[in-house]
Amino acid sequence: MAATVTALPLAGAEHVAMREAWGQALVDLAGRYPDLLVLDGDLANSTRADIFAEAVPDRFFEMGIAEQNLLGVAAGLATVGYVPWISTFTAFLAKRALDQIRVVIAQPHLNVKLCGSYSGILTGKTGKTHQSVEDVAVFRAMPGVVTIAPADAVELRSAMAAMMETPGPIYLRLTRDPSPTIFPSDYTFRIGEGVLLRDGGDIGLVGTGTQTVRVLEAADLLAAEGIAASVLHLPTLKPLDTAALVALADRTGALVTAEDHSIIGGLGGAVAETLSEEHPTPIRRIGWRDTYGESGPNDALLEKYGLTARHVADAARDLLRTVR
Amino acid sequence: MSVAETRAGPSERQRPRPSLAELRELSAEARRLIIRAVHTAGAGHIGGPLSATDLLVSLYFDTLNIDPQRPDWPERDRFILSKGHSSIGLYAVLALRGYFPIEELDTFDQIDSRLQGHPDMTRLPGLDMSTGSLGQGLSPGVGMALGARLRGLPFRTWVMVGDGEIQEGQIWEAAYTAARYELDNVTAILDYNRLPQFGWPDPGGFTRERPIDDPAAKFAAFGWHVVDCDGHDHQSIRDAFAGAVAHRGQPTCVIARTVKGYGISFMEGDFNWHAKVPTGDQLTEALAEIDRRLTGQDGGEG
Numbered sequence: 001m002a003a004t005v006t007a008l009p010l011a012g013a014e015h016v017a018m019r020e021a022w023g024q025a026l027v028d029l030a031g032r033y034p035d036l037l038v039l040d041g042d043l044a045n046s047t048r049a050d051i052f053a054e055a056v057p058d059r060f061f062e063m064g065i066a067e068q069n070l071l072g073v074a075a076g077l078a079t080v081g082y083v084p085w086i087s088t089f090t091a092f093l094a095k096r097a098l099d100q101i102r103v104v105i106a107q108p109h110l111n112v113k114l115c116g117s118y119s120g121i122l123t124g125k126t127g128k129t130h131q132s133v134e135d136v137a138v139f140r141a142m143p144g145v146v147t148i149a150p151a152d153a154v155e156l157r158s159a160m161a162a163m164m165e166t167p168g169p170i171y172l173r174l175t176r177d178p179s180p181t182i183f184p185s186d187y188t189f190r191i192g193e194g195v196l197l198r199d200g201g202d203i204g205l206v207g208t209g210t211q212t213v214r215v216l217e218a219a220d221l222l223a224a225e226g227i228a229a230s231v232l233h234l235p236t237l238k239p240l241d242t243a244a245l246v247a248l249a250d251r252t253g254a255l256v257t258a259e260d261h262s263i264i265g266g267l268g269g270a271v272a273e274t275l276s277e278e279h280p281t282p283i284r285r286i287g288w289r290d291t292y293g294e295s296g297p298n299d300a301l302l303e304k305y306g307l308t309a310r311h312v313a314d315a316a317r318d319l320l321r322t323v324r
Numbered sequence: 325m326s327v328a329e330t331r332a333g334p335s336e337r338q339r340p341r342p343s344l345a346e347l348r349e350l351s352a353e354a355r356r357l358i359i360r361a362v363h364t365a366g367a368g369h370i371g372g373p374l375s376a377t378d379l380l381v382s383l384y385f386d387t388l389n390i391d392p393q394r395p396d397w398p399e400r401d402r403f404i405l406s407k408g409h410s411s412i413g414l415y416a417v418l419a420l421r422g423y424f425p426i427e428e429l430d431t432f433d434q435i436d437s438r439l440q441g442h443p444d445m446t447r448l449p450g451l452d453m454s455t456g457s458l459g460q461g462l463s464p465g466v467g468m469a470l471g472a473r474l475r476g477l478p479f480r481t482w483v484m485v486g487d488g489e490i491q492e493g494q495i496w497e498a499a500y501t502a503a504r505y506e507l508d509n510v511t512a513i514l515d516y517n518r519l520p521q522f523g524w525p526d527p528g529g530f531t532r533e534r535p536i537d538d539p540a541a542k543f544a545a546f547g548w549h550v551v552d553c554d555g556h557d558h559q560s561i562r563d564a565f566a567g568a569v570a571h572r573g574q575p576t577c578v579i580a581r582t583v584k585g586y587g588i589s590f591m592e593g594d595f596n597w598h599a600k601v602p603t604g605d606q607l608t609e610a611l612a613e614i615d616r617r618l619t620g621q622d623g624g625e626g
Contacts, residue, residue: 061470064504069463069497076467079402079452080475084467100494103457104464108445 002194002232002244005187007216013180018210019117021153022174023051025160026085030056033164035081039063041070041088047117047174049087067097074112075104083111083164089123090116090173094135105169106142113163114145114171120209120260121288121305122177127295133288137265139171140238146191147237149173149209152181155235158189166191175260177298179210194241196248200228203316204252206245208234208267211260214302217309218258222316229316240270242278249281254323256284258312263287282323284315333391333400342385347558350420351381352618355587356611357416357429363607365433368441371597373413375517375555375582376484380417382561383482383513392422395449401479402452402468406461407486407515408442409599414451415439423450459492461485462512466502469510469575480569484513488520488535496546502575503547511568512548512577514539515555517584521598532595543577555580587618 030036030052042065044050053060063070067088074084086093093101093116105112116135123130139147148163148170150156156174163170182197197212198219207215212233219229232248234241249255255275259267268285275281288305302308342350354377362368384390388401405414412432419426424438431437438448442456453464465483472479485495502510516539523532536542540550549571553564561580568576584598585591588610602610 063501064497066494066497066501068460068494069466069501072460072463072494072498073467073470073501075453076464076469076481077471078467079464080468080471080477082471082474099457100460100463103460104454108454 001247002196002241003190004196005183007182007197008184010180010182010213010216010220013182015178015180016153017178018150018153018156018175019048020051021156022115022117022160023048025157026052027055029160029164030059033083035083036164037061037077037082037084039070039074039084039086041065041067041092043088043117047087047089047115067092068100071097071100071112072104075108075110078110078112083113085113086115088117089130090119090132090135091130094132094138098138101169102142106145109144109168111167112169114169115174116171117174118176119149119173120175121293121301121307122175122260122298124176125295125297128292131293133262133293134265135171135173136237136261136267137269140265140270144169145238146170147173148191148235149237150189150235151207151210151212151233152179152183154181154183154185154187155189158187159235162189162191173209175210180213182213182216189235192236192239192241194244195233195235196230196244197233198229198231200230201251202228203320204230204232204248204255205312205316206232206234206248206255206257206267206271208237208259211258211307214307214309215258215312218312218316221309221313227316227320234267237267237270240274242274245271245274246279249275249279254282254319256286256312256315256319258286258307260307261287262290264290282319284319286312286315333389333394333397335391335393344558347381347386349619350385351378351558352614354381354413354416354420355614355618357419357426358412359588359602359607359610361412361416361429361432363602363604364430366601367433368412368601369409369599370602371519371584371591371595372407372410372486372515372517374586374588374591375584376407376410376413376515377417377586378556378558379484379513379515379561379580379582380413382558382565384417384421386558386562387565388482389479392450395423399477399479402465402481404453404455404461404465404481404483405443406455406483407458407489408455408461411439411441411443414443418450424448458486458489459494462495462498465510466498466507469502469507470505472509473507479509481510482513483510484515486520487514487516487518487539488523490514490536490539499543499546499548506573507575508572510575511565512543512575514577514579515582516579517582519584519593519595519598521595523595540579547574549574549576550579551576552579553581555582556586587614589613
């Protein structure tokens with residue numbers, strides 16, 4: 001069953017860049033966990049692993065522009081009891097080094113923390129090669145890999161603490177740019193647990209990662225029209241919180257999923273697969289629709305590819321017309 | 325026999341170092357086990373395991389500081405068979421060394437077996453890394469060597485790669501990194517048998533173009549110390565491995581000149597025996613040739 005948390009108001013919310021929070025959290029964790037190491041693929045000043053490199057230089061290892069080797073070296077270090085955290089972009093982690101993750105990390109279940117920075121489409125105008133909209137599908141399909149996409153810096157920090165306490169390969173999906181803090185500082189993330197951020201009986205909105213912020217905005221848009229929406233945040237995409245989903249489907253009878261990722265194999269795919277077996281429910285999926293991206297400002301990308309709060313609200317209204 | 329000159333596992337303090345004649349007998353027995361296991365399984369690679377046999381015997385009986393009774397001993401030397409398709413060669417040697425009963429070789433490639441077609445470290449104690457997708461073994465070896473340095477542990481890491489395998493780019497990523505970190509506690513052993521699975525055709529016969537030219541120059545260019553040896557001569561292998569252990573400041577690559585299918589004349593140098601199952605008659609012929617050619621009072625030819 002989902003935890004219930006009251007999200008902080010979006011108006012006036014503090015904006016924090018997840019990547020900076022990640023770099024600082026690694027420094028904090030390093031003080032408690034002497035076996036924590038960071039291995040970088042020559043992107044530390046983008047992923048902000050440079051914060052760690054500056055603070056804990058003897059446990060930071062530059063591996064150069066060679067992602068396949070980066071992941072293999074991490075596997076070897078894990079066999080000696082170290083806990084390597086990987087610093088690179090998701091696009092390269094999930095695809096360039098995919099077979100390495102499969103063969104020497106996931107199959108032997110080694111304790112490597114797979115951190116993918118610059119996930120989704122908001123990657124600082126870098127465009128199609130650096131955007132990543134298939135990574136969740138990739139890691140969900142890989143046996144034994146936990147997949148986590150936090151919504152904000154507070155949840156990120158709590159998730160990283162949980163990752164250190166959970167042996168085995170875990171994929172952490174990070175975004176680049178500052179986003180609003182929606183979780184109160186005393187929130188505790190738990191692997192596999194969904195979080196009910198808003199309760200409403202008309203429709204269920206399901207978000208993951210920083211897209212959950214836009215889902216909350218969509219719930220505000222709907223509330224202004226008298227539609228009471230529940231908002232379920234699923235920070236863990238594998239294992240999925242099936243009980244929370246079934247409860248939400250049972251309460252609302254209609255769901256919209258929203259993610260900065262392909263609807264194929266991502267949150268939308270996972271929810272549709274799960275509910276079609278457990279509790280068949282009409283669903284609309286907001287996300288990337290089987291296409292590649294391009295470079296551009298964040299607002300323009302969200303608008304063109306249909307990821308804004310308005311797109312989520314439109315899908316909810318459309319779905320309600322269909323089912324009522 | 326002399327007492328082992330190197331460190332030995334806690335259960336093996338008094339294990340004597342084998343003589344060259346003993347190593348040759350062990351190699352012959354490993355080859356018998358390999359050929360029988362592939363015949364029994366009706367599957368498996370055979371040419372590569374036979375080219376690697378003497379190197380594996382030398383590692384496990386003459387070189388590695390290991391303890392078969394304690395395969396998770398933290399100070400053990402590590403070995404990674406990056407050319408994972410030669411798994412049956414490694415299994416035969418591990419069985420002879422006492423990691424598991426020799427009869428278990430009959431389960432090779434069978435359902436529920438610990439002896440998977442390609443090595444699976446989650447199934448069989450004594451395997452330091454899972455392999456099978458070529459080009460991937462050297463990087464974890466670099467990680468283990470780096471880990472040993474960080475932990476202040478004295479163990480060495482040995483990685484066997486194939487000459488076809490080092491066409492993979494990741495090998496050279498790992499080679500650069502090992503040299504960049506001056507990891508003199510990792511050794512790559514190149515099973516230089518000059519025959520990949522199919523390869524670029526050479527005009528005529530069952531030979532193929534060698535998969536990579538002058539690997540010694542390539543490893544040297546990447547900052548490695550390079551040692552050459554005859555991969556079927558236990559004295560030559562012993563000297564090369566000792567040279568790797570003694571060298572400081574750089575990783576070492578041992579280029580071991582080998583023959584694919586070594587020991588069985590109808591397999592030697594024929595790429596068709598990369599992965600082919602011997603018939604009953606071929607098995608009989610092969611075992612007879614091993615008895616005739618690789619064993620005996622003179623210790624065989626190798």
